[in-house]
Amino acid sequence: QVQLQESGPGLVKPSETLSLTCTVSGGSISRYYWTWIRQPAGKGLEWIGRIYPSGSTNYNPSLKSRVTMSVATSKSQFSLRLSSVTAADTAMYYCAIEIAVAGTNGNWFDPWGQGILVSVSS
Amino acid sequence: DIQMTQSPSSLSASVGDRVTITCRASQSISSYLNWYQQKPGKAPKLLIYAASNLQSGVPSRFSGSASGTDFTLTISSLQSEDFATYYCQQSYGNPRTFGQGTKVEIK
Numbered sequence: 001q002v003q004l005q006e007s008g009p010g011l012v013k014p015s016e017t018l019s020l021t022c023t024v025s026g027g028s029i030s031r032y033y034w035t036w037i038r039q040p041a042g043k044g045l046e047w048i049g050r051i052y053p054s055g056s057t058n059y060n061p062s063l064k065s066r067v068t069m070s071v072a073t074s075k076s077q078f079s080l081r082l083s084s085v086t087a088a089d090t091a092m093y094y095c096a097i098e099i100a101v102a103g104t105n106g107n108w109f110d111p112w113g114q115g116i117l118v119s120v121s122s
Numbered sequence: 123d124i125q126m127t128q129s130p131s132s133l134s135a136s137v138g139d140r141v142t143i144t145c146r147a148s149q150s151i152s153s154y155l156n157w158y159q160q161k162p163g164k165a166p167k168l169l170i171y172a173a174s175n176l177q178s179g180v181p182s183r184f185s186g187s188a189s190g191t192d193f194t195l196t197i198s199s200l201q202s203e204d205f206a207t208y209y210c211q212q213s214y215g216n217p218r219t220f221g222q223g224t225k226v227e228i229k
Contacts, residue, residue, distance in 0.1 A: 044209070044220055044221075044222045044223050045166065045209055045211075045220040045223075046220075047217050047218040047219065047220070049217075058216045058217075059217075060216075060217040061123075061217065062217075094165055094166075096165075098213075098218075104171065104172045104175065105152055105153040105154050105172045105173070106152075106153070106154030106155070106156070106171070106172055106212075106213035106214065107213045108156040108168055108171040108172075108211075108213060109156070109158070109166070109168065109211070110168040110171075110177065111168075112165035112166060112167075113165065114164075114165055115165050
């Protein structure tokens with residue numbers, strides 16, 4: 001059973017770069033889309049983007065200019081970098097697998113990591 | 123972006139009640155619609171995928187349906203462990219988008 005675990009600093013200064021890593025265990029990272037989603041406290045879910053093991057990416061246009069995702073298949077890890085952060089980037093950040101099954105419509109997120117809280121403050 | 127609008131934003135219900143949550147897409151998304159449950163301090167959990175398919179391990183009191191751009195999550199008999207926030211999410215296009223959530227509270 002695939003499990004995901006986010007890691008990284010819990011505190012980032014304004015204007016700096018947020019860097020998070022998601023480590024995958026119990027399965028291969030060489031398939032599926034690997035996704036980042038965030039959730040400010042008390043608010044809804046925002047899709048940040050996804051990366052395929054080949055390196056192909058899709059980013060949310062609202063964040064695209066500041067987001068970089070990468071994947072390290074040998075380490076079973078994928079990463080998120082968000083530059084020029086402000087207080088508005090304070091949120092719980094989740095990594096997740098975007099999965100699809102042949103014969104069904106669309107993809108879905110399952111499983112998710114437990115999340116990591118990142119605060120932006122000086 | 124495809125906008126997903128959930129209603130209601132919150133509801134109060136009692137154990138045993140039948141609960142219905144609606145999600146409307148701003149354009150046709152076929153059946154590319156998923157439902158998640160989120161409890162406080164926890165990551166969201168997949169309940170329903172592709173509009174009406176029950177995820178393995180999810181109780182059968184949960185069901186999903188679709189009619190055009192309107193999607194419904196139904197809990198046939200609410201249990202104490204079902205008090206949570208529910209989100210719909212479309213996977214028809216990028217960016218993936220979520221509804222704003224429906225909080226189900228104890229009456």
